Amino acid sequence: MPKSKTTFVCQECGYESLKWVGKCPGCGTWNSFVEELTKQNKNSTFLDKNSESKCIVNIKSGEHERYNTGIKELNRVLGGGLVRGSLTLISGSPGIGKSTLLLQSANNIAEKYGKVLYVSGEESEEQIKMRGDRLKVASNNLFILSEINMEVIMNQIEQLEPKFVIIDSIQTIFKPSVASAPGSVSQVRECANEIMRTGKLKGISFFIVAHVTKQGELAGPRVLEHMVDSVLSFEGERTEEFRILRTIKNRFGTTSEIGVFEMNEEGLIEVDNPSNVFLEETSFKQEGSIVIGIMEGTRPILVEIQALVSETKAIMPRRTAVGVDSSRLNLILAVLEKKLKIPFYNCDVYVNVVGGLDIAGTFGDLGLALALISSIKSKKINIDKMIAVGEIGLTGEVRPISYCDRIVNEAEKMGFTNIIVPVRNKGKIKTNTMNVFGVSSLREAVNKVF
Structure with missing residues (x-):
């Protein structure tokens, strides 16, 4: 007979303690510990007689076994398509x-590859059908299940044998054998383990939807992110039309790709040319604009800063910086004050990237510096239809x-006629319609455009 014991688990990070504490030693959250009942079985074993090591040469690679989701932007973010047997976590604001x-x-995968199961723990079949009618979803291979019991879901998967399964959302699913409420750390961890084992053994691709906290971070234990193969983040404002799908983790591709969508009455529409948008x-x-x-x-993208x-x-x-790293902004302001003698110490500085895109890296340093100078001096840039790229050093x-x-x-396709680039990049650029200006210092760039 398995013995039962009581532990206290932090609902934010999953830290376990034998007694209740007010502040979690793991994440520092107050009043996050909840008492949970766990069962132990000393005679249990995890040995599988069928498990054996295999030579890496004889193992079949699953790199080329990808499903085309029918959405190019989603395929791009996933690294070329949905890998067979993969486990993907997607999060975003309600x-x-x-x-x-x-x-x-x-619907697209069901039309091309076979049966797909959509499991919803938050909506009924009728509600999903209403959305499906609006999106013109009508595949005979798409099955809907409104259920939160993990055992019932696994029985349906065993009977249906789908190629692709969606769990919406993991915080609503529970296992009866785990003595805690749905959405708790223990339930999320055990349900995710069950999903992962099923996906790897049967070659079923899973998409798991997860909630986010008030701070916009992924809700639930951090171990959930380590278990899955890919983590996607859906960003944007509900009041705006455009949405950005970003990769946080991807075992089958790069994490630097983004997908751009436009929300309208017919659902999400792909944006093939984000620069135009x-x-x-x-x-x-x-x-102050460049x-x-x-x-x-x-993917190269042109944006206004x-x-x-x-x-x-x-x-x-x-x-105040929106879409730009605050540390990078302070660094550029310090360089402008030191090297060009432009005072910013008595000024409020506001920077915004139009469209809600977050800029990573140093591509926009030169453009940001020119925009700041343009605003403080109240001067327009003299060169028409110009873009600027380049990194600014501390000197x-x-x-x-x-x-x-x-x-x-990309700038040439968008109709731009002038571009300012670092002088070391100028020699590698081949263009017939654009004027390329190479600069070696920030002062040289300022003299060129003002």
Whole structure:
């Protein structure tokens, strides 16, 4: 007879303690410990007589066994498609479009490859059907199950033998053998373990939907992120049209790719040319505004960056950055003050990337510096239809960037005629329609555009 014992588990990070404590030693959260009942069986064994080691040469690779989801942006983020037997976790704010995206991809996979099971613990079959009618989802191989009992779900998977399964969401599923409420650390961990074992043994691809906290972070124990093969984050504002699908972890591809979608009445529509979307409302030759080129994975994207510098009487001026790393902004401000003698110590500085895109890396350093100078001096950029790319060093030099030729090609397609690049990148650029200006220092770039 298995023995039972009581432990206290932190509902934020999964830290276990034999007694209740007010503050979690693992994550520092207060009042997060909940008493849970666990069972121990001394005679239990995990030995499987059928398990044996295999030579790596004789193991069949699953790299090319991918399902085409029918959504190019989702395929891009996943690294080329959905890998057979993979476990993917997707998170996002409520109402952002997670269920819509998964229902559309489930219909496409069902049409091409076979049976697909959509398990919902939050909606009834009728509610999902209503959304399916709006999205024009009508595949005979797409099955809907409204259930939260893990044992019932596994029985349905055993009977149906689907190629692809969606669990929406993991916080609503529970196992009767675990003595805790749905959504607790123990339930999420055990249910995820059961899903992972089933997916690997039967070659079924799983998509798991997870909730997010008020801070926008993934809810549940951190071990959940380590168990899955891929972690996707769906970003954007419910009041805005555009959504960005970003990869946080991917065992089958890069984590630097993004997918851009537009939400309308018919569901999520792919955006094949994000540069056109982000520059759609751009008014060129405005004070404090400039277009920069960045790389998101293998995709070059042009975005507008805006800066507003205003004098203040406050002792501590404000530094507000949306879409730009605050540390990078402070670094560029320090270089401008030291090398160009432009005072920002008595000014509030606001920086915004139009379209809600977060810029990573150093591609936009030069453009950000020029936008700040344009705003504080109230001068427009003299060169028409110009973009700027380049990294700024602490000594004021403009350092070369990677993939500069791809950014130039994208700018050429978008109708730009002038581009400022690091001088070391200029020799590698081939273009017939654009004027390429190479600069070696920040002062040289300022003299060129103002």
